[in-house]
Amino acid sequence: MSNPHGVHRIALLFNANKVYDRQIIAGVGAYLASTRVSWDLFMEEDFRCRLTGLADWCGDGIIADFDDPQVCAALREVNVPVVAVGGSYTDASRYPDGLPYIATDNAALVRLGYDHLIEQGLENFGFYSLPVAPAHRWAEERERLFDGMVARDGLKSFIYHGHATSAAGWSDAIEALIAWLKSLPKPVGILAATDARARQLLQACMMADIPVPDEVAIVGIDNDPLARTLSRIPLTSVQQGTEEMGRTAAHLLHRMLHGADCSDTRVVVPPEGLHVAASSLHQTRRSPYVMRAMHYIRQYGCLGIRTEQVANYVGVSRSLLEEHFRRSLKRSVHQEILRHKLEIAQELLRNGECSLADIAVRCGFTSVQYLYTVFRRELGCTPKAFQESQQAELQE
Known part of the structure; x- marks a missing residue:
């Protein structure tokens, strides 16, 4: 699709309150900074504010977070090029039809965190997920992958979905999380679906006087600077390849704006690595x-x-x-x-x-x-x- 003025109006449908989304946006920005692409970017702080009326939007292209089913539904009638971004899935039916899709490699993320906990000599493993909901299907995928890896090693995994994060229910949520932590065999290694959930684990352990990582070793996913700042005990975290996802999505959209057919393109981006800190460095101590x-x-x-x-x-x-x-x-x-x-x-x-x-x-x-x-x-x-x-x- 050509633009007579040379400037394309692009909507980024992401939730800027989430570190995962911000890092993808940063990748889009990095692509623009490294090329001569001229885009007029539109972005709400929360993409849900933009879902109504998208079919009438007079723009040229969209890059969107497709982990939320509401986004899939809202973009069905849009007649501009769309690049979908989200998590990878074992079940191919979870991918959108006819759209290029850039995915974070959920299996590799979980494997990196789980292998690290195994290397600490641990034999008990838990996963702190999110409440079951259509918008949390990426967390459900990570949970399922983790459970499968532990089972293949002949062990049992302890899965906890927890409560939705809200001010009104925070006390009950923490009390329930502490009860789950106390019920686990020790020592135990826990992989959290996100750094935000990992930070909740750290807080609960502090409140319950449960030693980290001696009794509970914790690994998060996102390498979120805010989680590091708010945690007294430095958090081990898996760094997703989110900026590369953003760059790849921007490159694909650029090609589509100039007539390329990328509808069958699917790119799975591996994690950048594991940032190891005190929260997971379990050592057996006799005293x-x-x-x-x-x-x-x-x-x-x-x-x-x-x-x-x-x-x-x-x-x-x-x-x-x-x-x-x-x-x-x-x-x-x-x-x-x-x-x-x-x-x-x-x-x-x-x-x-x-x-x-x-x-x-x-x-x-x-x-x-x-x-x-x-x-x-x-x-x-x-x-x-x-x-x-x-x-x-x-x-x-």
Whole structure:
């Protein structure tokens, strides 16, 4: 389809409140920035606001989230090129007919998270899904894939759909989630359908005083920066190939706008990888005192806690706790607190989103100078040199 003015009016039907959708939108933007394509983009914060009257929309093309059946229904009568984006499915009937479809590889996402939990030496596995609903069929697919993988290994999976997230029902939802967590055999590895659900698991474990990852190891899906910010215990997460999905969808629509027939095209995009953090790094510990102490340190280690506070939380004397730490970890409680602070500081430096002053404050160091002193003493380099070395590795 040609446009006499050279500018095409394109609607992006995505929910900008979801990290998955935002990352796909970012991929569309990356495609536009790397080409000479000239598009006038229309986008509501929530695509559902745009579903009514789409048949009368005077645009040139649409890229839409087809995981929601309402979108499929609303776009049936549209007479402009449409590129569908969503999850991959084992059942081919779940794909839209006659439309190009760009999918995140649900099987690969689940496999990456499940294999990581197996590597931690775990033998009990759970999946925290979403309530059954037509709009959650992608979560249902991930749940089904997870259950199948666990069954093929001769094990039983524990599936929990939970409650829909709402302010009114939040207390009941958390209480029910805690009850499910307490009912599980321990230790257990849990894969959540999204990072938002994984963060709920972390909150429930904190409220119920369940050590993470000693008793419950958690993996999410999305690698959501907001989930990382709101979680005291850093979250392990599978990064979807969402930006590549957005770029691919934009490229296909560009071709369709110029007459190409892409109706039979189906592209399944693999995940970018697994971002490993403390929430899933399960280690078998013989000492329950060390387990409880580590749970406390992961939550409050960057807030200036001291060994006495950790011992008080565990409910034993400082000398007894130190003895258990030396026996199990070959280091003192203070050294473990410092190790935790350094680990968080290294992660923040890798992300490159915070200044050194902010990192010092967030990790519980009294000043930037002290941060430098600790890095030189423990790692043999400055924070700046560490950050530069990490960035150089990523560019290789």
